Amino acid sequence: MNPKQPLNPPTQQRALPGLTEKQIARLSVYRRLLQELPSASRPEIYSHDLAEMSRNTAAQVRRDLMTIGFTGSSARGYQVEQLIAAIGGTLDAPEGQTAALCGVGNLGRALLDYFTIWRPQLRIVAAFDIDPEKSGRVIHRCRVWPLAEMPQVVREQGITVGVITVPAPSAQRVAESMLGAGIRGFLNFAPTPLHLPAHAYVEEMDITTSMEKVAYFARTLAPAPVEES
Amino acid sequence: MNPKQPLNPPTQQRALPGLTEKQIARLSVYRRLLQELPSASRPEIYSHDLAEMSRNTAAQVRRDLMTIGFTGSSARGYQVEQLIAAIGGTLDAPEGQTAALCGVGNLGRALLDYFTIWRPQLRIVAAFDIDPEKSGRVIHRCRVWPLAEMPQVVREQGITVGVITVPAPSAQRVAESMLGAGIRGFLNFAPTPLHLPAHAYVEEMDITTSMEKVAYFARTLAPAPVEES
DNA sequence: ACATGTGAAGTTATTCACAGCC
DNA sequence: GGCTGTGAATAACTTCACATGT
Numbered sequence A, B: 001m002n003p004k005q006p007l008n009p010p011t012q013q014r015a016l017p018g019l020t021e022k023q024i025a026r027l028s029v030y031r032r033l034l035q036e037l038p039s040a041s042r043p044e045i046y047s048h049d050l051a052e053m054s055r056n057t058a059a060q061v062r063r064d065l066m067t068i069g070f071t072g073s074s075a076r077g078y079q080v081e082q083l084i085a086a087i088g089g090t091l092d093a094p095e096g097q098t099a100a101l102c103g104v105g106n107l108g109r110a111l112l113d114y115f116t117i118w119r120p121q122l123r124i125v126a127a128f129d130i131d132p133e134k135s136g137r138v139i140h141r142c143r144v145w146p147l148a149e150m151p152q153v154v155r156e157q158g159i160t161v162g163v164i165t166v167p168a169p170s171a172q173r174v175a176e177s178m179l180g181a182g183i184r185g186f187l188n189f190a191p192t193p194l195h196l197p198a199h200a201y202v203e204e205m206d207i208t209t210s211m212e213k214v215a216y217f218a219r220t221l222a223p224a225p226v227e228e229s
Numbered sequence C: 001a002c003a004t005g006t007g008a009a010g011t012t013a014t015t016c017a018c019a020g021c022c
Numbered sequence D: 001g002g003c004t005g006t007g008a009a010t011a012a013c014t015t016c017a018c019a020t021g022t
Helices: A023-036 A047-054 A058-067 A080-091 A108-114 A145-156 A168-180 A205-218 B021-035 B047-054 B058-067 B081-089 B107-115 B147-156 B168-180 B207-220
Strands: A097-102 A121-128 A140-144 A160-164 A183-189 A201-204 B097-102 B122-129 B143-147 B161-164 B187-188 B201-204
Touching: A023 A058, A023 A080, A023 B168, A023 B201, A023 B207, A058 B207, A080 B021, A080 B207, A097 A108, A097 A145, A097 A168, A097 B161, A097 B207, A108 A121, A121 A145, A121 B207, A140 A145, A140 B168, A145 A168, A160 B201, A160 B207, A183 B081, A201 B207, A205 B021, A205 B097, A205 B161, A205 B187, B021 B047, B021 B081, B047 B058, B058 B147, B081 B143, B097 B107, B097 B147, B097 B168, B107 B122, B122 B147, B122 B187, B143 B147, B161 B168, B168 B187
Parallel strands: A097 A121, A097 A160, A121 A140, A160 A183, A183 A201, B097 B122, B097 B161, B122 B143, B161 B187, B187 B201
Antiparallel strands: none
């Protein structure tokens, strides 16, 4: 629902025809899987292999690669190294991109840890918390600042991505403040939808809802086929 | 990709026509928003209000409620209390449902905390970790067991939902073991897709991919309209 | 007047299936 | 023979728009 528009708006100078959320998500997964391939393995890969690894169909993989203009060779598949680079060409900002995290509670700390070892193209470079006890400290290599200083730090460092791990009642306020400081994309872990203008992008990471989905389908899905030999 | 089938398979005796993943997700959000409504507010709500709160359209909300057979009254909207109950009738297991978490690292602990105060219909009742240091302890009200005892505990307690927060290389193995013990639905935080048979449901919570999506759209989305007065 | 319920239309996403190539 | 690239077909999802109800 967020990008209600075709999501290929007048995208400044960027060439690629606006990819959709799902395409970007799949490309991200493809890249990660390719990077984890044992270096001893074949330098090419088939669409159906990548499909199986990513729980997709081969046709879907081929179409995704088509949309980023990457082309393989008949009967030999796709060059892994080149494909990784091509996906990077789409996903990564050439200049690099930095993120800020607001809310250094349990979840915030866990995420800082999660992202410590991270590709240089996209790093969390600052964390913020309203609790003065927490600021000044360095958690998982990331310095924690008082929330009040967030706007300056974000502006000075040109941070464009925000991770929200504050309690639900503060989420909207914090997000608006981050937006005002120049942040354009939000990863929201607070269990409440953010209301931001259309020129901001919000990805809801709604753990509660995901848990309820899993519970529902755990009950509802067809049971295992009875195995009679 | 997961439910490739229409997702309304021969669902045992359950009556509701198999709802889709998206519908379930939205219903979960609706319920949460309704529950958070100040008790002083009007006892009815309009589709367009719920739509605005959940970042949806009014038509979408009405259609979702239609699919669970809930009906409002013209010109007055939907009864909030009844609607909460109706969504519960779809989402909640009447008998209740329990979950197990594997991998008591930073993220696992944060999630245990997140779910501590939780509706009785769906609780994490046991955590498991391979590190013997961690077992026996109680973290956020939840007892931690050695991973080796997971199958017995899961079977004895009839746990059907699994949360996976182990490192990526162990995720597949742990998931298979949980499946063998009777778990049917998985919430996977490990950054690698799980390969499980069709009678299991897997929800991937791919934080890395979400972060890359946000970064991409933060760059790509149309900029704020220039404000000239 | 204004809201719901819903068939029909529209849009987006996925899969099919096959021509062309190694 | 087996794989890629892709138009065409299909399926899934969302929105429109209006009859109906209060």
